[in-house]
Amino acid sequence: MTATTISAESVRADVRSWATANWDPTLSLLAWRTLLLESGWAVPSWPERWYGRDLPAWADDVVRKELAACGAVSSIPSGLAGPTILEQGPDHTRERFLQPMLTGEEVWCQLFSEPTAGSDLAGLTTTAVLDGDEWVVNGQKLWNTSAHHADMGMLVARTNWDVPKHQGITYFVLPMRQPGVEIRPLKQMNYHSSFNEVFMTDARIPKDWVVGEVNQGWTAALATLAHERRFGAAVSFSRDTVDPGPAADEARAEADELRKVYSWYPQRAGRADLIVDHARSAGRTADPVVRQEAARLISMSRVSQWTADRAKANRALGRPPGAEGSIGKLATSNMARQAAKTHGLIGGANGLLAGSDPAASLDGKLAEILISVPAQSIAGGTDEIQRNILGERFLGLPREPNPGKDLPYRETRNQ
Numbered sequence: 459m460t461a462t463t464i465s466a467e468s469v470r471a472d473v474r475s476w477a478t479a480n481w482d483p484t485l486s487l488l489a490w491r492t493l494l495l496e497s498g499w500a501v502p503s504w505p506e507r508w509y510g511r512d513l514p515a516w517a518d519d520v521v522r523k524e525l526a527a528c529g530a531v532s533s534i535p536s537g538l539a540g541p542t543i544l545e546q547g548p549d550h551t552r553e554r555f556l557q558p559m560l561t562g563e564e565v566w567c568q569l570f571s572e573p574t575a576g577s578d579l580a581g582l583t584t585t586a587v588l589d590g591d592e593w594v595v596n597g598q599k600l601w602n603t604s605a606h607h608a609d610m611g612m613l614v615a616r617t618n619w620d621v622p623k624h625q626g627i628t629y630f631v632l633p634m635r636q637p638g639v640e641i642r643p644l645k646q647m648n649y650h651s652s653f654n655e656v657f658m659t660d661a662r663i664p665k666d667w668v669v670g671e672v673n674q675g676w677t678a679a680l681a682t683l684a685h686e687r688r689f690g691a692a693v694s695f696s697r698d699t700v701d702p703g704p705a706a707d708e709a710r711a712e713a714d715e716l717r718k719v720y721s722w723y724p725q726r727a728g729r730a731d732l733i734v735d736h737a738r739s740a741g742r743t744a745d746p747v748v749r750q751e752a753a754r755l756i757s758m759s760r761v762s763q764w765t766a767d768r769a770k771a772n773r774a775l776g777r778p779p780g781a782e783g784s785i786g787k788l789a790t791s792n793m794a795r796q797a798a799k800t801h802g803l804i805g806g807a808n809g810l811l812a813g814s815d816p817a818a819s820l821d822g823k824l825a826e827i828l829i830s831v832p833a834q835s836i837a838g839g840t841d842e843i844q845r846n847i848l849g850e851r852f853l854g855l856p857r858e859p860n861p862g863k864d865l866p867y868r869e870t871r872n873q
């Protein structure tokens with residue numbers, strides 16, 4: 459099939475006929491997902507050599523929906539590590555890590571931010587030193603979602619202090635379950651606990667568990683960040699109705715566990731989907747100010763959808779991620795704030811009541827929205843950083859002053 463003859467309908471028909479012949483709910487989840495991988499239907503947009511079918515990016519979504527329509531379990535989302543390793547390699551990392559990631563046997567987390575290196579990620583100070591056949595890592599990471607149940611971490615660490623800061627970073631795969639890695643959960647102001655602090659004390663990494671090349675980790679880190687902006691907060695685990703059996707039971711247990719961490723994420727996006735019902739149930743649909751704010755929100759959401767569609771069309775044409783990632787992320791922050799403001803306008807002071815208080819707006823959800831929305835404009839790069847990216851990379855504005863940029867990092871940090 460050539461690119462010009464591939465249609466969603468033909469992909470749907472192909473996967474349907476494959477699933478009809480192969481889906482067996484009595485299989486274990488691992489056995490079923492292995493079959494999916496071997497057939498290329500786990501991530502059909504990936505290359506044939508790496509568990510895919512070389513189909514356009516839109517095919518992943520079409521296939522996931524069609525598998526669900528057949529009552530079958532889908533593959534687990536490949537997250538950020540999957541596309542990064544696929545793009546950056548080298549082959550031995552693709553061979554070692556992609557399969558167990560896609561079967562769900564190994565869970566991943568992102569170990570990028572540090573107490574003094576968030577927006578300025580390249581200023582990181584966690585250090586890895588080669589000792590025989592292993593890298594020895596010392597340092598601290600922060601805000602690491604899901605680190606408490608991860609098997610592997612995408613770790614960026616400094617491997618050369620004697621070059622400018624962006625040039626001495628390496629992107630590693632850190633085995634999380636080892637004595638040198640201590641994970642301390644953090645409690646958030648919305649009472650959830652999704653993040654962790656991760657302390658590494660002489661933690662060990664096999665010598666060749668490097669994504670990309672030694673000291674070239676900044677390039678691989680940028681690839682992860684581009685995918686993070688692209689996927690945004692769209693973390694979803696299939697709630698499809700699946701034919702009963704071991705595969706379905708195991709998939710449900712897996713999704714329940716993963717979903718715990720992300721249960722407040724819809725609130726973080728402001729719950730624009732609840733605005734009209736909220737206004738109706740509060741008897742406020744005739745209020746001109748409420749109507750105006752709700753209409754503003756719905757307009758923002760339509761425009762944002764067009765940006766997302768443009769990005770999708772670019773991906774389908776095989777173009778690299780463009781300005782839409784940062785524009786989309788900023789739009790999501792603006793919508794989250796607008797939604798929280800409009801819900802607040804409707805709910806009034808009762809919106810501050812949390813939990814099971816009978817007077818609480820939206821059964822207490824509004825209180826959770828109000829304290830979760832700030833996270834939207836921080837995670838995956840703050841609003842200010844998105845504006846810097848748009849200004850510098852896409853509008854060609856002068857770059858921010860960066861006086862130490864050409865100096866060896868050791869000199870600027872006094873190490």
Ligand SMILES: Cc1cc2nc3c(=O)[nH]c(=O)nc-3n(C[C@H](O)[C@H](O)[C@H](O)COP(=O)(O)OP(=O)(O)OC[C@H]3O[C@@H](n4cnc5c(N)ncnc54)[C@H](O)[C@@H]3O)c2cc1C
Nearest residue numbers: 568569570571576577601602603833836837838839840842
């Ligand atoms: C929900 C959520 C999930 C997260 N998950 C992870 C994860 O799994 N793994 C991980 O490694 N990290 C994670 N993070 C951390 C996140 O990437 C950082 O919080 C973020 O990059 C900002 O860094 P910081 O918190 O150190 O803030 P800082 O960088 O200290 O920024 C503080 C303020 O200064 C502003 N600022 C900083 N530099 C500039 C500049 N050059 N120009 C203009 N303004 C500037 C910022 O916009 C911000 O307002 C997560 C964060 C959230 C909220």
